[in-house]
Amino acid sequence: MYNIALFGAGRIGQVHAVNIAGHKETCLYSVIDPHQAGAEALAHKYGAKVQSAEEAMADPNVQAVMIASATDTHADLIEQAARAGKAIFCEKPVHLDLARVRDCLATVRECNVPLFIGFNRRYDPQFRKVREMLSAGAIGKAESLVITSRDPSPPPATYVKVSGGMFRDMTIHDFDMARFIMGEDPVAVYAKGSNLVDPAIGAAGDIDTAFVVLTFPSGAMATISNSRRSGYGYDQRIELHGSQGLLTAKNIHENAVEQWSEAGCVAAKPEHFFLQRYAAAYQAEWEHFADVLAGRAEPQCSGYDGEQALYLADKALESLRSGKEVQL
Amino acid sequence: MYNIALFGAGRIGQVHAVNIAGHKETCLYSVIDPHQAGAEALAHKYGAKVQSAEEAMADPNVQAVMIASATDTHADLIEQAARAGKAIFCEKPVHLDLARVRDCLATVRECNVPLFIGFNRRYDPQFRKVREMLSAGAIGKAESLVITSRDPSPPPATYVKVSGGMFRDMTIHDFDMARFIMGEDPVAVYAKGSNLVDPAIGAAGDIDTAFVVLTFPSGAMATISNSRRSGYGYDQRIELHGSQGLLTAKNIHENAVEQWSEAGCVAAKPEHFFLQRYAAAYQAEWEHFADVLAGRAEPQCSGYDGEQALYLADKALESLRSGKEVQL
Amino acid sequence: MYNIALFGAGRIGQVHAVNIAGHKETCLYSVIDPHQAGAEALAHKYGAKVQSAEEAMADPNVQAVMIASATDTHADLIEQAARAGKAIFCEKPVHLDLARVRDCLATVRECNVPLFIGFNRRYDPQFRKVREMLSAGAIGKAESLVITSRDPSPPPATYVKVSGGMFRDMTIHDFDMARFIMGEDPVAVYAKGSNLVDPAIGAAGDIDTAFVVLTFPSGAMATISNSRRSGYGYDQRIELHGSQGLLTAKNIHENAVEQWSEAGCVAAKPEHFFLQRYAAAYQAEWEHFADVLAGRAEPQCSGYDGEQALYLADKALESLRSGKEVQL
Amino acid sequence: MYNIALFGAGRIGQVHAVNIAGHKETCLYSVIDPHQAGAEALAHKYGAKVQSAEEAMADPNVQAVMIASATDTHADLIEQAARAGKAIFCEKPVHLDLARVRDCLATVRECNVPLFIGFNRRYDPQFRKVREMLSAGAIGKAESLVITSRDPSPPPATYVKVSGGMFRDMTIHDFDMARFIMGEDPVAVYAKGSNLVDPAIGAAGDIDTAFVVLTFPSGAMATISNSRRSGYGYDQRIELHGSQGLLTAKNIHENAVEQWSEAGCVAAKPEHFFLQRYAAAYQAEWEHFADVLAGRAEPQCSGYDGEQALYLADKALESLRSGKEVQL
Numbered sequence A, B, C, D: 001m002y003n004i005a006l007f008g009a010g011r012i013g014q015v016h017a018v019n020i021a022g023h024k025e026t027c028l029y030s031v032i033d034p035h036q037a038g039a040e041a042l043a044h045k046y047g048a049k050v051q052s053a054e055e056a057m058a059d060p061n062v063q064a065v066m067i068a069s070a071t072d073t074h075a076d077l078i079e080q081a082a083r084a085g086k087a088i089f090c091e092k093p094v095h096l097d098l099a100r101v102r103d104c105l106a107t108v109r110e111c112n113v114p115l116f117i118g119f120n121r122r123y124d125p126q127f128r129k130v131r132e133m134l135s136a137g138a139i140g141k142a143e144s145l146v147i148t149s150r151d152p153s154p155p156p157a158t159y160v161k162v163s164g165g166m167f168r169d170m171t172i173h174d175f176d177m178a179r180f181i182m183g184e185d186p187v188a189v190y191a192k193g194s195n196l197v198d199p200a201i202g203a204a205g206d207i208d209t210a211f212v213v214l215t216f217p218s219g220a221m222a223t224i225s226n227s228r229r230s231g232y233g234y235d236q237r238i239e240l241h242g243s244q245g246l247l248t249a250k251n252i253h254e255n256a257v258e259q260w261s262e263a264g265c266v267a268a269k270p271e272h273f274f275l276q277r278y279a280a281a282y283q284a285e286w287e288h289f290a291d292v293l294a295g296r297a298e299p300q301c302s303g304y305d306g307e308q309a310l311y312l313a314d315k316a317l318e319s320l321r322s323g324k325e326v327q328l
Helices: A011-022 A036-046 A053-058 A071-083 A098-111 A125-135 A157-162 A166-182 A199-203 A279-293 A303-322 B011-022 B036-045 B053-058 B071-083 B098-111 B125-135 B157-162 B166-182 B199-203 B279-293 B303-322 C011-022 C036-045 C053-058 C071-083 C098-111 C125-135 C157-162 C166-182 C199-203 C279-293 C303-322 D011-022 D036-046 D053-058 D071-083 D098-111 D125-135 D157-162 D166-182 D199-203 D279-293 D303-322
Strands: A002-007 A026-032 A064-067 A087-091 A115-118 A142-150 A188-194 A209-215 A221-227 A235-242 A245-249 A257-261 A264-267 B002-007 B026-032 B064-067 B087-091 B115-118 B142-150 B188-194 B209-215 B221-227 B235-242 B245-249 B257-261 B264-267 C002-007 C026-032 C064-067 C087-091 C115-118 C142-150 C188-194 C209-215 C221-227 C235-242 C245-249 C257-261 C264-267 D002-007 D026-032 D064-067 D087-091 D115-118 D142-150 D188-194 D209-215 D221-227 D235-242 D245-249 D257-261 D264-267
Touching: A002 A011, A002 A053, A011 A026, A011 A036, A011 A064, A011 A279, A026 A036, A026 A053, A026 A279, A053 A071, A064 A071, A071 A087, A071 A098, A087 A279, A098 A303, A115 A279, A115 A303, A125 A166, A125 A235, A125 A245, A125 A279, A125 C257, A142 A166, A142 D142, A142 D209, A142 D221, A157 A199, A166 A209, A166 A221, A166 A235, A166 A303, A188 A303, A188 D188, A188 D209, A209 A303, A209 D142, A209 D188, A209 D209, A209 D221, A221 D142, A221 D209, A221 D221, A257 C125, B002 B011, B002 B053, B011 B026, B011 B036, B011 B064, B011 B279, B026 B036, B026 B053, B026 B279, B053 B071, B064 B071, B071 B087, B071 B098, B087 B279, B098 B303, B115 B279, B115 B303, B125 B166, B125 B235, B125 B245, B125 B279, B125 D257, B142 B166, B142 C142, B142 C209, B142 C221, B157 B199, B166 B209, B166 B221, B166 B235, B166 B303, B188 B303, B188 C188, B188 C209, B209 B303, B209 C142, B209 C188, B209 C209, B209 C221, B221 C142, B221 C209, B221 C221, B257 D125, C002 C011, C002 C053, C011 C026, C011 C036, C011 C064, C011 C279, C026 C036, C026 C053, C026 C279, C053 C071, C064 C071, C071 C087, C071 C098, C087 C279, C098 C303, C115 C279, C115 C303, C125 C166, C125 C235, C125 C245, C125 C279, C142 C166, C157 C199, C166 C209, C166 C221, C166 C235, C166 C303, C188 C303, C209 C303, D002 D011, D002 D053, D011 D026, D011 D036, D011 D064, D011 D279, D026 D036, D026 D053, D026 D279, D053 D071, D064 D071, D071 D087, D071 D098, D087 D279, D098 D303, D115 D279, D115 D303, D125 D166, D125 D235, D125 D245, D125 D279, D142 D166, D157 D199, D166 D209, D166 D221, D166 D235, D166 D303, D188 D303, D209 D303
Parallel strands: A002 A026, A002 A064, A064 A087, A087 A115, A142 A221, B002 B026, B002 B064, B064 B087, B087 B115, B142 B221, C002 C026, C002 C064, C064 C087, C087 C115, C142 C221, D002 D026, D002 D064, D064 D087, D087 D115, D142 D221
Antiparallel strands: A142 A235, A188 A209, A209 A221, A235 A245, A245 C257, A257 A264, A257 C245, A264 B264, B142 B235, B188 B209, B209 B221, B235 B245, B245 D257, B257 B264, B257 D245, C142 C235, C188 C209, C209 C221, C235 C245, C257 C264, C264 D264, D142 D235, D188 D209, D209 D221, D235 D245, D257 D264
16 A cells, blocks of 8 residues: 655645545545645545645655645655655646746656656547557547537636646646647647637736647648637547547536437537546546556656647647747 | 429428429429419429419329328329329328228229329338348348438427328338338237327327337338437438348438537537438439339339228227237 | 444445445444355454344334345344334345235334335436426326336346246336326236246246236326346337427446447347446435435335236236236 | 520539539529530530630520639630620639639739639638628627638649649638638638658648648637548538627538447438538539529629639748748
8 A cells, every 4th residue: 555645735736635545545644734624524535644744754654745736836845755765646737837847757756756747638548549449440540639628618717827827727738638648749839819718818918829730750741720718618639640540528418318309419518627527537637647656657747748749839838929829 | 205293382292393404304394283382483493383283183284292281181193193194293291191092092093193192211222222132132131120310309299290190201211111121011010109309299198109010921020219319310221130130221411521529429419310321312213203204114002001000000009009919 | 423324234234334324324233144154254344243134123213124135034124123113124036925915014014114115217317307307397197108128148047936927027027117107096907928948947936037017097007117127128118298398217228338240230248247237326225215214205206006017917827827918 | 584604514514513503593504514424424514515715705595604724715705705795603712723723813803794703612601601600790709710621532633733732732722711700801821741542742842731820900719720631522511709708610511320239329421522411512503693684783703713712822822931920
């Protein structure tokens, strides 16, 4: 049984707590959160301790840390955990500054601890199946990838200001998905964006609607279509066109009931947001991390993957500002 | 070029007129209808003559008749045409009285003219494909057939009174479909019906909602689900379960546009009624009849098929009244 | 925290164990199974005791029993638990003999303990939504209900022999579903069945394919379409036609990936069987039972519901044998 | 009755011939084609004359011309017809050279004859419905348009060489669709393309796979996803995301039959190519042109629309070659 110290008792921390406690090889050992009441409530629910970061890092009973705290704490916590010899699961991103990410990853390498970056969508059963079917030759060679990623409704402008911008905060998942599906790093990126959803987002210096085009060494291409507001739930789809056909992962809908009347056929809209849509993915990525802890696997989604997704976000921003395709 | 005399200038006569005129081997030669103005308008549109029934039957230029007039004229016109040596296309049913049907068919046999009964649904591309895929072994042996057949809205009670009742007027198509798909005659029928849609239909002595169960010699079974009112267009589907899987022919919808919003995903409802849904079927059955005229085919849907469908309707009514399964 | 004694450590017992242990108000206290090794393995996994039936019934720490053992033990265990004052969750059926069911329920009434019968499908989110939308007036008044219920592949003939026959073993769920959706008891039943799937089932005196027609006091009707073998997974659908439209609960498919090629568009088939399809239903019914334990609810699915479903199965068998509609 | 002279007896000319002959106000008067046998066969079928271009232009009985001949003849024929005072329906494009297009349109303006450019997809019922629903406010303000346009299989390299390149030959339809749906001219274009389908296309100096991003004055954006080979029929879809939801026009499939088995659920692929998919559109655009002839309408798709679509194709090529977004 591996004891896990969980940093962050918020929404995403609670999702991980369920999976940590529910896995037969892992145990929620302690919860760390500057918001003490939140830490206590979550710890109480699972019979875990409340610790400070220092206590957790120094505690020899802790084998691994789950970092689900605020973004600006990730890199520091990773380094502390690495030096303490803990295995590390960290929510994306490592940091919003690429240089800081690289420093941090260098420390992890020196300390020789496993680091898994939680790009949860790689563990969505639909997207994973597309990747597996491509690998199995179902559609020949990959040619065009179309990623649709639209949130149900925009975040508050206060969040936008500290988010690092849409590319680093939201599109980063899609950059990782493009790399995951295509199995190679892109060689060029073009990005175009607008502020259409909420003027406050524009006032905060950010965009809320974007199209990105990636080009891969093979000549294959990908587009990403993003919006901070779909108006119909969480729109998460991919289409992968290959030399022998198409693989398409469609949305998961709230239910399978239809109502037919003179007004037409009404079906349920897609699952509301990531907590619903990616519930299975969060569980599957934790199962993978338990395999890492048990020495049965290497982290499939590494610090390098985290670095590359951020690099693409930075370069997309450069393209957005210059109006030019950027070579990578 | 075969000259066709068309009996009946109403809604269904007009559908046939388009296909007769549009076929490269057939020509709309004349229109016969007691409603003179209707006959004239239709004839004018296609450069055809207006004739009386007697003139048409006596006219040596007429090679074939299309009988799309009122139901109670069908048997008489069939006999007259048979005696005049014309090839015959007759809309279902031959007659509402089974004895009269049998007499009529005897006359046709004596005169040795081709008779095609217009069970249009056999020519629907979806249903035909199901039949063809069954024949090709796509699902092994047929076991259960589910026929859904629901009209968009009920007919007026005045029509109901002269219709012969729902089984002879509406379900007759489904009895024929069951025979067409299964390729054998049923050995037992059970029918249950209610008057739920319009009290005036009940007052006219008829039902408007029904379930029918047919049993076939092989042990395979079929159900028919009927209503005079769906509330969402024309619901025309079949499901055929076999020893190795399922074939299902779904509805054709008005268009392929969907609207997604907080209220869900709204798609178009099924095509409104038979003129829309079976447009392709009406054209295909005429192409078959042209093949019959040219000696390239025998009528695929014969007088015997018309007789059997009516026989099943009669027996279903007997079951409805007795509450017992009726052996055939 | 309510302590639960679980009778039966087999497939379905294991499903309940997860939900009992996972609920914040219930605890898996003990496991009882004549197969000692199975009981021990399951108990060990959740830190529960292994008990004999007598020990469990006598143990004052046990507040409720979950009866998921062999069918022929249900009625006896219900009575023992009732006399011991335990709350009872029992898998369907109470017993295969209706008189025995009635005796057993009388005992439960005398002892005044809550009894919940596990007709899991009532808690399927799709079917429940149909029921709720009907109640909310979404399609007016219910007129025709079509229940499709097909297992992926047939059970062994050895099971068939002790199953009580397809109507009591399999269709019983559909009888309950019809009562659940329509909210009234039927007044007539007609059943037709064949042995098409496996000759061994016929040799065991049973059928494997059936159509059933139920009539309700309002004149509304229902059909049930059953097969022991679909060939494409677990086919669990309902269609409810009302005076203002249709509600349809479609299958849940294995995934949302499609492959398009010259051969067509291939999507995943329905979930394999009940463990997959009804995972959410098993969890939801346990949540309801926890509400019953806590005094927040009365059992929504009572002994009477269990009795009525069995009664309909008996009457369907009578119809099958007589070829007549049976009045209820 | 308007007499129409048809230039071009090839595949697309034959499609128009059916619609011209089938419309109650128009008549196929003559056919002109350098391939004399083709002209004769088509003329014979509809009782039309064979004429030379000079004869048709000089014939006072000809009210309008349908130009469906080789691309390099379009501009000359438009000018001749304009000078002869004929109404003009011309297949896209007017010419592959933008300067020549502008000269030609100037002549048309001087002669003051109606000119309709046959961007058939504007008359597809699905796409038109999306445009109409947007206009009716169904999804608020347009924000992101996604156009998917993939041919079933690539043309021969010999055709590619004279086609003007993929943007002028194929994407031109999508540029027009973007303008049609959005109702405004874009202000920037970025294009990226690859030669992935057929090396012979690359050897001919062209691409066969592309992504294009258009930006509109409102900040709204559009992407076009193109391939010369889908491998699963003709993929013609649009998605229009607005401030209050999504409108999506899905493919039309070959039929509505599904086969379910252990291998999954197999449905028909999209209609094979434009002759099938756009049959209704070709008919509807001719109905519009008949309205133009009768003075009931102005051409909805004008020479300006033809010019703008070609302009966008030219600018997309400039972007492809420069790797930069091009301002318009």
